[in-house]
Amino acid sequence: MLKQIIYITLSITLFTSQLLFSQQSVRLNNNWEFLKQDLGGIWEAVRPVGLGNPEALPLWQNVSLPHCVNAEDAVDPDMNYYQGPAWYRTQLNISNPYQKGRTILHFEGAGQKTEVYVYTTKVATHVGGYDEWKVDITDAVAAFKKTDIYQKQFKGKVPVSVRTDNSRDLEMIPSDLSDFNIYGGIYRYLNLVYVPSLSIDKLFAKAEVDTQSKLGKVSVKARFYHPDQIGGAGIKYKLVDPNGKIVNETYKKIEISNGDLKLWDIEIKKPVLWSTDKPLQYTLQYELIASSGNYKGEEKIGFRNIEFVEKGPFNLNGKRLLLRGTHRHEDHAGVAAAMTEEMIRQEMxxxxxxxxxxxxxxxxxxxxxxxxxxxxxxxxxxxxxxxCRGGLGGDMYKQQAKRMLTNMVEQHYNHPSIIIWGLGNENDWPGDFPEFDKEKIRTFMKELNDLSHQLDQSRYTAIRRCDFCSDIVDVYSPSIWAGWYRGAYTDYKKASEDEFAKVKRFLHVEWGGDSHAMRHSENPDKALSKIKTGGSADERAGDASLYGGAARISKDGDWSESYITNLIDWHLKEQETMPWLSGTAYWPFKDFSTPVRPDNPVPYMNQKGVVERDFTKKEAYYVFQSYWTAKPMVHLYGHTWPVRWGDEGEEKMVKVYSNCNEAEVFLNGKSFGSKKRNSQDYPAAGLRWNLPFMKGENTVKVIAKKGKEVVNDEIKFIYQTEKWTKPAKLVLKKIDQQDDVATIEVRLLDEQGIPCLDAINWITFGLTGDGKLIDNQGTSLGSRKVQAYNGRAVIRVKLNRGQSAASVSVEGLKTVFITLS
Known part of the structure; x- marks a missing residue:
């Protein structure tokens, strides 16, 4: 097992974005078995089936990695998600090609406490669900191969078992009070790696550029892994520019030490700069040459200069850049934390x-x-x-926090994209311990801030929402939720100016609000009339609750996509008029699961994303595009709004979100004129029309122009003029079938059979027979218990080539059924 050692260097920090490159590495994705409970001991994982034990218990299931223990139960509306031990096991063919080489298991992340076994020998433990770590299994494998059972029982394979445990533990971070699930499992990739007996454990490459002289510098250090204490070696490198041209190369002999060895200081005149528009990277290729075998690797680096101006904006490469941001949780429908590389690429x-x-x-x-x-x-x-949240624990708690900070900085140091190391979130939120001592929290925050700067002098530190620590870090983000937890969204600019005045460097992360996908409103801002404005716009204890307390949109609003697009639209148009602003980050990009929100319209989901948990775009996505993108786009609000309502002859607003200079709208084939885009003409930057819909089906089309480029969009919907009373009955029908998957929809009608388009009743789907509901997805279309959106709800059913009966129940109404085949 590789020992974890924290190195603190006072001069130049140490730093990597890649843990281990090797010519011999493979992802261990397949041939795993999984058990969602604990074992009596490791013997239960490796004992042979047969030999008088044909019915060995417990029963394991076949899975592939990455895999999350809580893939579905995190959003099961009827139970708490599982927090406890789980086991994974496999059998590996291990044949190291290097004489006296080392065999390593490289975990990219597993939650939250992990134990690793080779046969019955425990070879490693790790605490922390998010940093990378490695286990040297060489000696344990060699010992196992000497036993008789290696060939007789396991036919030349090596049994490897992994126990993960996400049980609640107050002496671990993050706190279980956090507004996200603390997942279990091997939910990131696990690699089998072969290296020679001398290899590079971490390569630290610091790239800098002076904006005045245009001179680039790269400082390179290495940390070696050499359990056999090999003394001397040679090393060579090539620095390759973004066009593939070698700009620098050399070879030198080195003496291997147990610390970090400085290898090179490289100067590059006028390097190509990395930027958000042109993210051009250099490649540092290196080869360690020794009698034990050669070890090759490479690192990507980027030359850029960053500055958060005191009492001012953010500069990249000497020019102001407004940071236009969002947030990411590691969470996805059907897999929870175990997102594949393909999923991650699609999301980013x-x-x-x-x-x-x-x-x-x-x-x-x-x-x-x-x-x-x-x-x-x-x-x-x-x-x-x-x-995150809960207060401050004891020595083990603090040690884990420092270890995870060190690992994060060292493992990701080489990435040119990183500009801030975050030291905490909502650390003013007590609850895990009897004591909540602000001074002790301040003392520990100072220790983390000092450690971060010792590890990396080139980047800033920051925290969000802990006002009594705001003076410690380089950059501070207060809590401003104008129009959601406090105040109206029109309070946003004033609230930001007030907070900006209090700190040295201001950056606003986390703003926005929840929206129940496919819920729309003809009067989305109605609840604002109840809201006290002009005061604080922060979030306070209890504000996220749907019950009690002062009037607030998070409790009293309609949770429609219509409202949240208005809120976002206002924020974005204001940000264009704040020259002192460094930037903001909307919370979050995608809906994610959380144990502290069981009563939300999709239970156990934080629904503030601009896309749903399965990547389905909400209307808000296009509002951001209309402000932040250059490629011509146009989007009519209401693609998931099948029925609008109002009086006959009443004009209704149609909003167009576009980055084009002008747009023309057509209703049922008739033009209603063109309008010019003006970002300060709220809402929809002036691209809005009041149109006289006709009863029944309507078609709205928009044609937008940006220079010579033309883009268009179209929606169809029903306009309902009939007035409804309260819901009195349910109508359930199949609305689509694709191969073996049927889609069913329930609608709520009044006594006269008129659709109740503002109904938000709780709906529960059920199924019996051969099929299976596609539920526990954490989406509006993928939950068996869900609030109605405009008097309806939809779910899909996997039919399994058989027959099933689906049911829908709503409190106070007669349950309805439909047969599917």
Whole structure:
């Protein structure tokens, strides 16, 4: 097992974005078995089936990695998600090609406490669900191969078992009071790695550029892994520019030490700069040459200059850049934390296509895949440790926080995208311990701030929402939720100016509000009339509750997509008029699961995302595009609004979100004129029309122009003029079937059979027979218990080539059924 050692250097910090590159590495994705409970001991994982034991218990299931223990139960509306031990086991063919080489298991992340076994020998333990770590299994494998059972019982394979445990533990971060699930499992990739007996454990490459002289510098250090204490070696490198040209190369002999060895200081005249528009990277290729075998690797680096101006904006490479950001949780429908590389790539590309240039990774170190994509897509990063809520624990708690900060900085140091190391989130939120001592929290925050700067002098530190620590870190983000938890969204600019005046460097992360996908409103701002404005716009204890307390949109609003697009629209148009603003980050990009919100319209979901948990875009996505992107786009509000309502002859507003200079709208084939875009003409930047819909079906089309480019969009909907009373009955029908998947919809009608378009009743789907509900997805279309959106709800059913009966129940109404086959 590799020992974890914290190195603190007072001069230049130490730093890596990649843990281990090797010519011999493979992801261990397949041939795993999983058990969602604890074992009596490791013997139960490896004992042979047969030999008088044909019915060995417990029963394991086949899975592939990455895998999350809580793939579905995190959003099960009828139970708490599982927090406890779980086991994984496999059998590996291990054949190290290097003479006296080392065999390593490289975990990219597993939650939250992990034990690793080779046969019955425990070879490693790790605490922390988000940093990378490695286990040297060489000696344990060699010992096992000498036993008789290696060939007789396991046919030349090596049994490896992994126990993960996400049980509640007050002496661990993050706190279980956090507004996200503390997942269990091997939910990031696990690699089998072969290295020679001398290899590079971490390579630290610090790239700098002077904006005046245009001189670039790269300082390179290495930390070696050499359990056999090999003394001397040679090392060579090549620095390759973004066009593939070698700009510098050399070879030198070195004496291997147990500390970090400085290898090179490289100067580059006028290096190509990395920026959010042109994220150009250099490649540092290196080869360690020794009698034990050669070890090759490479690091991507980028030359850029960053500055948060005191009492001012953010500069990248000497020019102001307004940070246009969002947030990411590691969470997805059907898999929870176990997102594949393909899923992560899709998510990050969707963010970039929305127009972001900045992201805060909440609230923990995230996958190397995410950071690599931020580098290549041009997305600046605030990455933080999971000291989140609950207060401050004891020595073990503090040691874990410092260890995770050290690992985060060292493992991700080389990434040009990272500009901030986050030290905590909502640390003013007590609850895990009897004592809540602000001075002790301040003292520990200072220790983390000092440690971060010792590890990395080139980046800023930051926290969000802990006012009594705001003076400790370099950059501070207060809590401003104008129009959601406090005040109206029109309070946003004044609230931001007030908070800006209190701190040295201001950056506003976390703003927005919840929206129940596919719920729309003809009068979304109605609840604002109840709200006290002009005061504080922060979030306070209890504000997230749907019950009690002062009037607030989070409790009294309609949770419609219509309202949240108005809120976002206002914020974005105001941000264009705040020259002192460094930037903001909307919370979050995607809906995510949380144990503290069981009563939300989709239970156990934080629904503040601009896309749903399965990447389905909400209307808000296009509002951001209209402000933040350059490629011509146009979007008519209401693609998921099948029925609008009002009086006959009443004009209704149609909103167009576009970055084009002008747009023309047509209703049922008739033009209602063109309008020019003006970002300060709220709402929809002036691209809004009041149109006289006709009863029944209507078609609205828009044609927008940006220079010579033309884009268009179209929606169809029903306009209902009949007035309804309260819901009195349910109508359930199948509305679609694709191969073996049927889609069913329930609608709420009054006594006269008129659709109740503002009904928000709780709806519960059920199924019996051969099929299975596609539920526990955490989406509006993927939950068996869900609040209605405009008097309806939809779910899909996997028919399994058989027959089933689906049911829908609503309190106070007669349950209805439908047969599916």
């Amino acid at each position: 590309q969707m963010m970039k296509d929305m127009g972001i240039n900045f992201i805060r990774l909440g609230h923990y170190q995230q996958s190397r895949i995410v950071l690599n994509l931020c580098d290549s897509l041009g997305i600046l990063v605030w990455e933080e440790i999971p000291w």
